[in-house]
Amino acid sequence: MSGRNKRRRRQPRQDVDPLKDWVPKTRLGQLVKEGHVNSLQEVLQQNLLIRESEIVDVLFPELQQEIVDVNLVQRQSDSGQQKSFRITVVVGDGQGNIGIGIGKAPEFVPSIRAAEARAKMNITPLRRGCGSWECRCHDPHSVPFAVKGTSGSVHVTLKPAPKGTGLVTADVGKIVLRIAGLKDVWSMTKGRSRTSSNFAKAFVDALSQTYKMLPPQDWATAGVTES
Secondary structure, eight states: OOTTTSOOOOOOOOOOOTTTTOOOOSHHHHHHHHTSOOSHHHHHHTTOOOOOHHHHHHHOTTOEEEEEEEEEEEEEETTEEEEEEEEEEEEEOSSSEEEEEEEEESSHHHHHHHHHHHHHHTOEEOOOBOOOTTTOOOSOSBOSSOEEEEETTEEEEEEEOOTTOOEESOHHHHHHHHHHTOOOEEEEEESOTTOHHHHHHHHHHHHHGGGGSOOGGGHHHHTOOOO
C-alpha cells in the first residue's frame, strides 16, 4: 500500500489553556496571575480597574454568558454601505456577580468576543438577600430591598419577592436576573422596553445599586454596631 493511501491516525486533541500563555499588561493582571489577588472584593478594596478580560477568567473560572440583543447596523461611507453586528452580552457566575458589554464587528463571532470581553471588564458585585416581609427567610434568593435602575428611556424597579414567586419580568430581564443568581423578584418597567440593550443595562444598573447600601441584616457580618 502506497503512502498516499495510508490513513493517518488523528492525534487526540489536547485542550489548550489560553490563560497559560497569558502575559499580563497591567499591575492588577500581574497580581492576579501571581496569586496575590484572588477575589473581586480584593480588587474593589484596592480601587483597581479591570482592564484585561483574562483577569475575570482567572477569578471566575465558571463564568456564564448570555446574548440578550443582536442588531445589524449600517453606516454610509465613501465605498458604500458597511454592515456590522452590534451584540449585547451579559456575563455572571450565578453567585452575585454580573457584567454587561456591547461589541461591534463586521462578523458575528468577533462581535460576540468583543462584547464578552467588555462585559467581563465591567463586572460588578451585587448583594442578594430576602427583603420580602412575606418570606422572612435567610436564603439569598431575591434582592434585599427595592432598587431602581435606568438606561436611556428605560426605568426599572426591582422589589424583593417571597420564595416560589419566580422572576416576574420579561425574557430579557429573566436572563439578567437568572445569570446574577436571583430566583424570586418582582419588577416594574417604564419607557421603551423593546430596546433590549437598554432594558438589560437598566436591570444591571438596578442590581448594582444593591451594593451601595448595607441592609440591617448584614450589619453583624460587617462589624457595624447599632447605636
